[in-house]
Amino acid sequence: MPRLAANLSLMFQDFPFLDRFAAAAAAGFEAVEFLFPYAERKEDLAARLEAGGLTQALFNLPPGDWDGGERGLAALPGREAEFRAGIMVALDYAKALGCRRLHAMAGIPPAGADAAECETVYIENLRHAATVAADAEIALLIEPINERDMPGYFLNRTAQARRIIDTVGNDNLFLQYDVYHAQISEGFLAETFQANRDIIRHIQIAGVPGRHEPDDEQEINYPFLFDLFDAAGYDGWIGCEYRPRADTVDGLRWAEPYGVNLRG
Numbered sequence: 001m002p003r004l005a006a007n008l009s010l011m012f013q014d015f016p017f018l019d020r021f022a023a024a025a026a027a028g029f030e031a032v033e034f035l036f037p038y039a040e041r042k043e044d045l046a047a048r049l050e051a052g053g054l055t056q057a058l059f060n061l062p063p064g065d066w067d068g069g070e071r072g073l074a075a076l077p078g079r080e081a082e083f084r085a086g087i088m089v090a091l092d093y094a095k096a097l098g099c100r101r102l103h104a105m106a107g108i109p110p111a112g113a114d115a116a117e118c119e120t121v122y123i124e125n126l127r128h129a130a131t132v133a134a135d136a137e138i139a140l141l142i143e144p145i146n147e148r149d150m151p152g153y154f155l156n157r158t159a160q161a162r163r164i165i166d167t168v169g170n171d172n173l174f175l176q177y178d179v180y181h182a183q184i185s186e187g188f189l190a191e192t193f194q195a196n197r198d199i200i201r202h203i204q205i206a207g208v209p210g211r212h213e214p215d216d217e218q219e220i221n222y223p224f225l226f227d228l229f230d231a232a233g234y235d236g237w238i239g240c241e242y243r244p245r246a247d248t249v250d251g252l253r254w255a256e257p258y259g260v261n262l263r264g
Helices: 017-026 041-051 080-097 115-135 158-168 179-185 189-199 223-229 248-256
Strands: 004-005 031-033 055-060 100-104 139-142 174-179 200-205 236-241
Touching: 004 055, 004 189, 017 031, 017 041, 041 055, 041 080, 041 223, 055 080, 055 236, 080 100, 080 115, 100 200, 115 139, 115 158, 139 200, 158 174, 158 189, 174 179, 174 189, 179 189, 179 236, 189 200, 189 223
Parallel strands: 004 031, 004 236, 031 055, 055 100, 100 139, 139 174, 174 200, 200 236
Antiparallel strands: none
């Protein structure tokens, strides 16, 4: 059975961020993820996790100037020092929150940047970050993101991610498999999952099109995929990284068979 984690950056938007932890716990979730924790005190986040009996499944390294359009630093030449400082900040939060997975966003290289140089920087940054994270017993992940949602993002397909992971050659670097992005970028979900099962350490889901609930109003057969994940022995968290069509809890009927309950 899939172990579902609520993504608090997208779900429960009718609550202030810190109150979303209790809302997720009340809805039946046992774990949460979110994009970034850095606007909050780690002590406050840890207290919300403890109060809700929740596990922190995942969050991202500092992304650079998010409001200015940056989407990560790992593949950006000239930003190596900032990236490496960011991994230390992320590890500090991860230790405080008991989080065992961190995602390093590749970023959007500036116009005219040399792709080969970007890849070289990306590989060296990931090699360093994976080594530092291993010392804290925290896994480092990379995630292909489709170019329709994030034009210019450096990492787009699972085969590219696999090649990068193999080139880095660090056994603490893994794949974050986002079904939504994979469906848009390449399809063949069962095949791409099975081909990369050995390096997948976190899964995320959302409906296509629209990035809404992964229910029967969209094109992906999630019950089939959940059975496939189970059969392959995947027992990690599955992040619900979708934008609810309306009220988050009312939209959770799809999750009832998997242990997430509606109000009460």
